[in-house]
Amino acid sequence: MGTELQEKETRKIYTVSELTSEIRSCLESAYPFIWVTGEISNFSKAASGHLYFSLKDAEAQIAAILFKGQARQLRFQLQSGLRIVGLGRIGVYPPRGSYQLILEYVEPMGTGSLQLAFEQLKLRLGAEGLFDPAHKRPLPFLPHRISLVTSPHGAVIHDMLKVLGRRYPNLHLEIAPVRVQGNGAAEEIARALHRIAMQGKSDLIILARGGGSLEDLAAFNTEEVARAIFSCHIPVITGIGHETDYTIADFVADLRASTPTAAAETAVPDKAELKATLQSVTISLHRTFGGSIQNLHRDIRNLRERLLHPSRHLVLSRMRLDETQEALLRRFQRIRTWKQHQLAWMLRSLSPAPLVQKLHRERKAHMACHKNLCFHAFSRLHGQRMLLNGLHHRLQNLGPFAILGRGYAVARKLPEKTILSHTGGLSPGDAVEIQLAAGFLRCRIEEIEHGKKNL
Amino acid sequence: MAKKTFEEALAQLQGIVEELEKGDLALEKAIRKFEEGMKLSRYCSDCLDEAEARLTRLTESGEEAPFSFETGPQEEA
DSSP: OHHHHHHHHHOOOOOHHHHHHHHHHHHHHHOSSEEEEEEEEEEEEOTTSOEEEEEEOSSOEEEEEEOHHHHTTOSSOOOTTOEEEEEEEEEEETTTTEEEEEEEEEEESSTHHHHHHHHHHHHHHHHHTTTOGGGOOOOOSSOSOEEEEEOSSSHHHHHHHHHHHHHSTTOOEEEEEOOOSSTTHHHHHHHHHHHHHHHOOOSEEEEEEOOOOTTTTGGGGSHHHHHHHHHOSSOEEEEESSTTOOOHHHHHSSEEESSHHHHHHHHSOOHHHHHHHHHHHHHHHHHHHHHHHHHHHHHHHHHHHHOOOHHHHHHHHHHHHHHHHHHHHHHHHHHHHHHHHHHHHHHHHHSSHHHHHHHHHHHHHHHHHHHHHHHHHHHHHHHHHHHHHHHHHHHHHHOTTGGGGGTOOEEEETTTTEEOSSSTTOOTTOEEEEEOSSOEEEEEOOOOOOOOOOO | OOOOOHHHHHHHHHHHHHHHHHOOSOHHHHHHHHHHHHHHHHHHHHHHHHHHHHHHHHHHHTTSOSSOOOOOTTTTO
8 A cells, every 4th residue: 555655656647748848858958959861752842931851761761841041041952862961950849749850951962071071160160259250350451562372373363463453553462372272282271371471571361262163162161271361460361262152261261252353353452543532632632722722822921021131120120210310300390490489489578678668657657656746745735835824814814913003002011011901900100011013102100090991 | 842743733723713713812812822823833834844845855856767777778679
């Protein structure tokens, strides 16, 4: 029981899908990349473009398929009975529980070994990176020396020389004569490349050969040549076979030309074309810069005209000095003339004539004043005198002695000489003095008659 | 007594004349006034005489120019 249960527990039961899946991964991982040879039978082309057939030999057969994309790259037709070598992988188709060979590449049997070697080398070198565009060296625009690695005989070298001579006459060329087929050809080519690289006189190499069979081109499919090209620091152009021929050398080369003459065309620019381009560029340069150059010329001319010789400068300066001096002199003379006029005018105004006239006027005025003064003084004096005379006259008329002339007399008692106006205080015998208009009488009173006032 | 000015003397003389012209003075006083007036009149006359004499003297010397001026030769040019 226990063992039965154990058996039950350890027993692995697959479903069909699981089993198929495991088979599939087993087969597909075990045969991912295989070369198979066999004879085609039951060949059919589906409407989709995929090719279905069986590969068989005496004892076995296997289903095979070539998909449309790969089928299109074939250079020959597949058909039943054809013996082929194919590169492919095993694929399992679960719905049918069948396995089949899925082919990537097919070639006819016979040329197959060479082609196989080619493909193997191509794969290996490609994986190493020898075909990598990053390693491609740029070609010189105009090489100063080209080495032609090719056969010295035949049409190829002749055609290339003709093309090179036509495109760029007098180009410096070196021909490195090598065998391009047969035993030792690959070694010769590799040696020539090494030598040219060592000498370093050329800056471009053309590796060329005319068209031929795959066997004829074998030297260019060798690893030796491929590595020689890769290690050569001088850029290499290949021109091998016809347009459809691809060699390993072509893949490694810095540039692949389809034919030897195409390589020659590519190597150098067309001298006449260059010249024409150069000429047109020159013309456009002249046209573009001609104007500005003319302007510059004009500028220089102007500057030169303005650039005076020092002596001429000196002469000009002297002339200018003379002119200025003359101007100065003229100005000075004008000022002097003006000042002279001014002086004369001032002298005239300084002359004593107006002063004398003024003096005369002043003297006249003074005389008038003087006369006036005198007149006033005298007239005032005169007036005073008249006043005084009037007063004097009036005084004289008022004088008490004026009436004496008319017979009146003044009597005074002596000795007191008091004027008598009445008889009081008098006695006969008293002495009296009588004043007349002219003279005095001294008398004695004889008799006194008292009375009232007369008149 | 300080010497009278001419004007004072004249005014006094005028006063005396007017006093005498009223005629109501006693003879004695009138005579004294008269004598005083005559003295004043003489004094005034003397003053005038002296003034006239001085004035005459001044104006006589004043006939000449008070100062002289030397004129240049181009005076009338």
